[in-house]
Amino acid sequence: MTLLDTLLMPFQFDFMLNAFYIGALVAAPTALLSCFLVLKGWALMGDAVSHSVLPGIVLAYILNIPLIIGAFAAGMACALATGYLSGNSRVKEDTIMGVVFSGMFGLGIVLYVSIKTNAHLDHILFGNLLGVEPHELWTAGIISLGVSAVLVLKWKDLLLHAFDPAQARAAGLPVAWLHYGLLAALSLTIVATLSAAGLILAVGLLISPGAIAFLLVRRFAAMLAVAVVVCLIATLGGIYASFFLDSAPAPTIILILTALFVLAFIRRSALTRRAERRQV
Template identity: 35%
Template sequence: MGSTASQSSSFVDDRPPLATFMLDFFLAPLSYEFIRNALVVGVFAGVLCPVVGTYLIVQRMALLGDVIAHAVMPGLAIANFLNINLAIGAFISGMLSTFVIQWIRQQSRVKVDAAMALIFSSFFGLGVMLLTTLRTQLDLEDLLFGNILSVTVGDGWRTGAIALVILVLVKLFYKELLFFTFDPLGAQAMGLPVQVINLGLMSGITITLIAGMQAVGVILVIALMIGPAIAAYLLVKELHQMMIVGGILGAIASVSGLYTSYYYDLPSGPAIAIAVFVIFLLTLLFSPTQGILTNHPFKRGIESHTKSG
């Protein structure tokens, strides 16, 4: 009895230091401006990428996101050489890759995955080549893996503005995009301007990729686009829920990745990509409706049996 009492009292005594420790854990990194900026960019990109990435997943075009991300490289090099806004060069180059893929598909029997693999590698190759021959000041490693720790306050605002605009557009065109991505033939038969919708969607995806690249780089941005959204896919039953949950998970992944990177002195882009994977793995195992551990086939069998009976 006495020992329990002393234990519980010691527990009470321990509390303030624990709370202080937790508070310290979260607040200490915030005293650095570069961490604050990184968190702002990370959260905006973390919310935006999965929302737009949802459209890639439901159209079974996740790899197209990866293609566009790599295909921005020539545009970045040329824009840097001509001294124009890098994002504009990246956008043109990324969109161009989607047109070329479409063109190859229409002109031949080549299947889309093969066309994507070809375009992805050739655009990327061209980009790396241009970066060296045009003697740009761009750092290849920063482009590939991102350098979120070097972003400025301006970058934070810009990412925030892009995220806001794209999210508002998704909201405004939600029902048309839902119809188009679910049943493109049905949408076209009804007279929806499917070509325009598709072009708008591709533009949104490309802009989102460019915004996300700042956080995690060309190679890893697809993780932020796809990972949180497929984790959400295992949790919900409607598209808008997938976007909301995906956005929240994306922000969590960005923040936890950054803190891990700060405390363990790890590169931040890869840390975020791994955080995304951990979140996905957790939902895959523990999703209440579709989790491997929470929804054992045996249990599921009984449920469906009672449902039908």
């Protein structure tokens, strides 16, 4: 076997091709959304919603309805509950998020162990990239296309809302629609990434690309493009590397994103120190 045959080996298996397909599909919406989450300081919101969809998945299984419906309903319930509680109490929003998502995650675990199911909990929590079914590809593709299109078309309005909601309201923008629309996009994106990264690791895809792009560029339009490219490289590269490392694809993707963040941070720190020396 030649070196080229070895390098192309992952592309000879259908399960690897499906993993590449769904990885590419979820890269764009997660990367775009991560930019807004980073700017708004909503990193914990992504974590909260990703954990909170578990009871919705279990209830959907019990009621014999599509899991995507239960996951989306639970994600929106978490987001709405967090918004209501933070707006009607003196407790800070990050504390409310921690209470709500830990409570819903605990509820999901209790419901899961109380029923008999063939669905493996590890696949729900950590993803099952190598076992992606064709219908999951279609679901992820439709959600990814819809969420990405909305974010690209409305990025200027969402950007103003992220920086200054008061000014966005004064400018006549539908602030409430933008706020809950972003939460709905977050919930849908997490549903799309269930097969790819699972509930726990999805938060890495929803934060790291935007954080890396934030360190590399200064313009938001460029930040969106860089985040998508970074997420594609990490996702496809992680799946490819996991084949030869005999590791799980989702954690490998997150490790690559973490390594890229460290490199971006080192680069930004070096540029800052150089600029300071020039000023001195």
